[in-house]
Amino acid sequence: MKVLSYVLIAAGILVLGGYALYAAWLFFSFTEIPVLIRVGLGVLGIGFLVLLIAMWIEKKKEGDEG
Numbered sequence: 001m002k003v004l005s006y007v008l009i010a011a012g013i014l015v016l017g018g019y020a021l022y023a024a025w026l027f028f029s030f031t032e033i034p035v036l037i038r039v040g041l042g043v044l045g046i047g048f049l050v051l052l053i054a055m056w057i058e059k060k061k062e063g064d065e066g
Helices: 002-028 035-065
Strands: none
Touching: 002 035
């Protein structure tokens, strides 16, 4: 049962990630938006993802220590 829950969680993450990538592709494919705004938003998004991953790793470390 644990494996099934992991598979369902992974499938949900993949579906949500696909929708997010599609929305990002639609947003960044508009030619009316200046390049600097697109690059800035892209860098902001990447930085946010890196921050989330770092926080997740740190939380996982705290759980292992305790």
